[in-house]
Amino acid sequence: MNEANDAAKVAGASGSGHPLRLRALSHTYRTERGATHAVGPIDLEVAPGEFLSLLGPSGCGKTTLLQILAGFVHPSDGSVMLGDQPVSAPAADRGVVFQQSSALLPWRSVRQNVELGLQLAGANKAARRTRADAELARVGLTDFADRPVYELSGGMQQRVQIARVLANDPELLLMDEPFGALDAMTREHLQGELRHLWRTTGRTMVLITHSVEEAVALGSRVLVMSPRPGRIVFDQPSPFANSDRPLSVMLDDPDFHEECRRVRSAIEH
Amino acid sequence: MSTPVAVAIEEDEQANAMPTRHRGRTFALRLLSLGVVFGLWWLLTALKIWSPLILPAPSAVWRAFVQSVTTDGPRRGLAGYYLWEHLWASLQRILKGVGYAIIVGPLLGLALASFRWVRIVVEPWVGFLRALPPLGYFSLLIIWFGIDDTSKIWLLFLAAFPPITIATIVGVERVRTDRLNGARSLGASRLQVIRHITLPSALPDVLTGIRVAFGFAWTTIVAAETANGIPGIGGLAWATKKENRTDVAILCVIVIGITAVLIDAVLQRLEHRLVPWKHHA
Ligand SMILES: Nc1ncnc2c1ncn2[C@@H]1O[C@H](COP(=O)(O)OP(=O)(O)OP(=O)(O)O)[C@@H](O)[C@H]1O
Ligand SMILES: [Mg+2]
Numbered sequence: 001m002n003e004a005n006d007a008a009k010v011a012g013a014s015g016s017g018h019p020l021r022l023r024a025l026s027h028t029y030r031t032e033r034g035a036t037h038a039v040g041p042i043d044l045e046v047a048p049g050e051f052l053s054l055l056g057p058s059g060c061g062k063t064t065l066l067q068i069l070a071g072f073v074h075p076s077d078g079s080v081m082l083g084d085q086p087v088s089a090p091a092a093d094r095g096v097v098f099q100q101s102s103a104l105l106p107w108r109s110v111r112q113n114v115e116l117g118l119q120l121a122g123a124n125k126a127a128r129r130t131r132a133d134a135e136l137a138r139v140g141l142t143d144f145a146d147r148p149v150y151e152l153s154g155g156m157q158q159r160v161q162i163a164r165v166l167a168n169d170p171e172l173l174l175m176d177e178p179f180g181a182l183d184a185m186t187r188e189h190l191q192g193e194l195r196h197l198w199r200t201t202g203r204t205m206v207l208i209t210h211s212v213e214e215a216v217a218l219g220s221r222v223l224v225m226s227p228r229p230g231r232i233v234f235d236q237p238s239p240f241a242n243s244d245r246p247l248s249v250m251l252d253d254p255d256f257h258e259e260c261r262r263v264r265s266a267i268e269h
Numbered sequence: 270m271s272t273p274v275a276v277a278i279e280e281d282e283q284a285n286a287m288p289t290r291h292r293g294r295t296f297a298l299r300l301l302s303l304g305v306v307f308g309l310w311w312l313l314t315a316l317k318i319w320s321p322l323i324l325p326a327p328s329a330v331w332r333a334f335v336q337s338v339t340t341d342g343p344r345r346g347l348a349g350y351y352l353w354e355h356l357w358a359s360l361q362r363i364l365k366g367v368g369y370a371i372i373v374g375p376l377l378g379l380a381l382a383s384f385r386w387v388r389i390v391v392e393p394w395v396g397f398l399r400a401l402p403p404l405g406y407f408s409l410l411i412i413w414f415g416i417d418d419t420s421k422i423w424l425l426f427l428a429a430f431p432p433i434t435i436a437t438i439v440g441v442e443r444v445r446t447d448r449l450n451g452a453r454s455l456g457a458s459r460l461q462v463i464r465h466i467t468l469p470s471a472l473p474d475v476l477t478g479i480r481v482a483f484g485f486a487w488t489t490i491v492a493a494e495t496a497n498g499i500p501g502i503g504g505l506a507w508a509t510k511k512e513n514r515t516d517v518a519i520l521c522v523i524v525i526g527i528t529a530v531l532i533d534a535v536l537q538r539l540e541h542r543l544v545p546w547k548h549h550a
Contacts, residue, residue, distance in 0.1 A: 072450050092456030103451040106546035107469050117455035150549030168455055
C-alpha cells in the first residue's frame with residue numbers, strides 16, 4: 001500500500017452500512033447418508049464497520065455459516081437480516097473472497113475480472129474501467145491489469161479476488177480462509193493490506209481463519225465456535241485491529257500473546 | 270468417467286502434461302518408425318515375395334498418385350476426378366454434417382445439464398444413438414433421404430452430435446461451484462451465470478468433444494462413401510476393388526490417414542487459440 005492508493009480510497013468509501021442480525025440460526029445438511037447438524041443455534045449481531053474474525057476447530061461449520069451469510073446455503077432454521085432485508089440468496093451487497101482463486105475467470109484479464117460485477121450490473125465501459133483501475137491500484141496490481149489471471153502468483157490472484165469484490169461496493173465482505181493456501185511471507189503481506197483496506201473502506205468484514213494470530217491481529221472482534229454443531233463460545237473485542245504494527249512485530253508484544261492464549265484456550269474447550 | 274469422450278478429455282490432459290524436453294525425442298522416434306516401415310515395405314516388394322496385386326511397390330503407389338492428379342487422354346485423375354476433388358468432396362460432407370452437430374450438440378448438452386427433466390427424457394436417446402455404429406442405420410437414412418449427399422450428411426450429423434453433447438454435459442458439470450457462487454454474489458442472474466460463467470468454463474471440454482466428433486465422423490464418412498461415394502476419397506478407395514487397383518487402395522489409405530491427422534492437428538491449434546487457459550482452469 002502506498003500514496004498512489006489514496007485516490008482509490010475515495011472511490012470505495014461509502015457511508016455506513018446496515019447491521020447484520022442472526023436469529024436462532026441453525027443448519028442441518030440432509031443427504032442420502034443422513035443428516036448432519038453443522039451449525040447453530042447462533043444469535044449474533046454485527047454492527048456496520050466491524051471486522052469479525054471467526055475461528056473454530058475443523059468441521060465446526062464455519063464455511064457453512066459463511067455460505068449462509070452469502071446466500072449460497074439456505075438455513076434450515078432461523079434467519080439472517082442485513083438491515084431490514086432478509087438474506088435469502090446471493091446478491092451484490094455481500095461480496096465473497098474464496099480460498100481458491102479458481103473462482104476467478106481464466107479467460108479474462110485481471111482488469112476484466114475486476115470489472116465483472118459492474119458489467120453484470122450494466123455499467124458502461126468507461127465507468128467500469130475507471131473503477132476497476134482504482135481497485136487494482138488499491139491492491140497494488142496496476143501493472144498487471146492486462147495480464148491473464150493465470151499468469152499471476154497465488155497471492156496476486158487473491159488480491160484480484162479482493163479487488164473484484166471491492167469494485168462491487170458490497171456492504172459486507174465475506175472471506176473464507178483467503179490466505180490459507182499462501183506461503184507465510186505473502187500471507188503476512190496480504191494481512192497488512194487487508195487491515196489497511198478495512199480501515200480505508202470502513203466495510204464490515206467477516207474473516208474465517210485457522211490462525212489465532214491472524215484472527216487476533218486483524219479482527220476488531222474475535223469469535224470462536226464450538227465443535228460441530230458450531231455455536232459461538234467466545235466473543236470478545238480485540239484491540240489490535242487498530243494497531244499499525246505488522247503482525248511479525250506484534251508477536252513480540254506480551255499483551256498480544258496473552259490475548260492469543262485466551263482465544264486458543266477457548267478453541268480447545 | 271469411462272465414456273470415450275471422458276477418456277479423450279483425460280488423455281488430452283495427460284498428453285499436455287508431457288515435458289517439452291521429451292517431445293523432440295518422441296518426434297525423432299516416430300520418424301524412425303516411419304522410415305523402418307517404408308524400408309520394410311520396399312524390401313518386401315523388391316524381394317518379390319508376393320505378387321504386386323497383393324503388395325504393390327512404393328513406386329507403383331507413387332505412379333497411382335501421379336495419375337490421380339493428372340489427365341492423360343480420356344483419363345481425368347482417378348474415377349473421373351482429381352485426388353483433391355475426391356478429398357474435397359469428403360471434406361465438404363464432413364464439414365456440413367459436423368457443422369450442424371457443432372450447432373446442435375452444445376445447445377442440447379447445455380439443456381441436458383441444466384434441466385433435470387430434459388435430461389431424464391432425452392439422455393437415454395443420446396446414449397442409444399451414440400452406442401449404435403452409424404453404418405447400422407445408414408440404410409434407413411438412404412431410404413428416407415435418398416442415395417445422394419443428404420443421407421450422408423444426416424449420417425455424419427447423427428454420428429457427430431452425441432460426443433459433443435456428452436462432452437458439453439461433462440464440461441458444464443465440472444464448473445467449479447466457487448466460480449458459479451462468486452458470480453452470483455457479484456449480482457449475476459441465472460442467465461448471466463450461464464452466459465458469463467458456465468459456457469466459457471465448459472468451452473475446453475466442448476472443443477475436445479468436437480475433436481472426438483471430427484475423428485469419428487471421418488471414419489464414418491469414408492465407410493459411408495461405399496454407397497454412391499464418387500467423388501469422395503472413401504468412394505475412390507471402395508471403387509478400386511472392382512479393378513484390383515491395390516496401388517490406388519494404398520494411396521487412399523495413406524491420404525485418408527494423413528487427412529485425419531491433419532484435421533486433428535488443425536483442431537488442436539484452434540483449441541490453443543480459443544482456450545489458452547485450458548490447463549489453468
Ligand atoms: N454440502 C454438504 N453436505 C453435507 N454435509 C456437509 C456439506 N458441507 C459441509 N458439511 C458438513 O458440515 C459440517 C461443517 O462443515 P464446514 O465446511 O462448514 O466446516 P468448517 O468449519 O468450514 O471446516 P474447515 O475448518 O475444515 O473448513 C462438516 O461436518 C461437514 O462434513
Ligand atoms: Mg471451511
